[in-house]
Every structure is written in C-alpha cells, then in structure tokens.
Amino acid sequence: MEKFAILARVEAKAGKEKEVLEFLKSALPLAEGEPGTLRWYALQIGPSTFGIFDTFETEEGRKAHLNGPIAAALMANASALLAKDPIIEMVDLLAIK
Numbered sequence: 001m002e003k004f005a006i007l008a009r010v011e012a013k014a015g016k017e018k019e020v021l022e023f024l025k026s027a028l029p030l031a032e033g034e035p036g037t038l039r040w041y042a043l044q045i046g047p048s049t050f051g052i053f054d055t056f057e058t059e060e061g062r063k064a065h066l067n068g069p070i071a072a073a074l075m076a077n078a079s080a081l082l083a084k085d086p087i088i089e090m091v092d093l094l095a096i097k
Contacts, residue, residue: 002038002055004062005091010074011083012048020050020081027052027070034068036061048083055093062090 012020024042031040031054039055052070056062065071066088074086 002057002093002096004056004059005093006052006054006056006062006065007089007091008052009045009087010050010052012050013081013083014048016081017048020048023074023077023081024050024052027073030069030073034061034065036064 010020021044027042028040031037034040036056036058037054038057038061039053041051041053043051043053045051054065056065078085
C-alpha cells in the first residue's frame with residue numbers, strides 16, 4: 001500500500017514551457033523502470049507551472065527515486081529550463097481510494 005509520496009513543483013523559464021512539458025512527458029519510461037515507484041504523475045498546474053507527484057510503499061523506494069535518473073536529469077537541465085529551484089516536498093499519505 002502506498003504510504004509515502006513526493007510532490008515536486010517546477011516553474012519554467014519564460015519561453016521554456018514547451019520544453020519543460022516535453023521533458024516531463026519524456027520521463028515516463030524512467031519512472032516505469034523504477035520498481036519502488038508505484039504511481040508517477042506529471043502535471044501542468046498553470047501556464048508555466050508544472051509538477052510531479054509520485055507514490056511509494058516504502059521510504060527506501062522514495063529515497064531511491066530522489067536519487068534516481070529523473071531527479072538527476074531534472075537537476076542537470078534546471079539552469080536551462082527552470083526559473084527557480086524546484087520545490088520538493090515529502091508527503092505522508094493519510095488515505096487513498
């Protein structure tokens with residue numbers, strides 16, 4: 001059962017919104033390859049604001065994701081694509097349907 005999650009919010013630089021959107025969509029195969037990541041969502045919150053929400057059964061799965069290829073790729077491209085550092089929040093899930 002999912003107990004842990006990560007909520008990450010990223011703000012695209014002006015003119016880089018499409019690149020951030022495509023980057024997030026391209027990360028799906030990487031998430032699919034992470035056995036500890038149960039669910040992975042890429043989302044658009046506003047015109048230049050995007051997010052990632054992912055869930056995990058264990059804290060170890062969450063830590064593995066934070067140290068995995070998606071986070072590495074995001075940080076490697078952050079200076080070119082993002083207006084500011086991502087906001088990353090550790091979430092404990094209270095109820096799930």
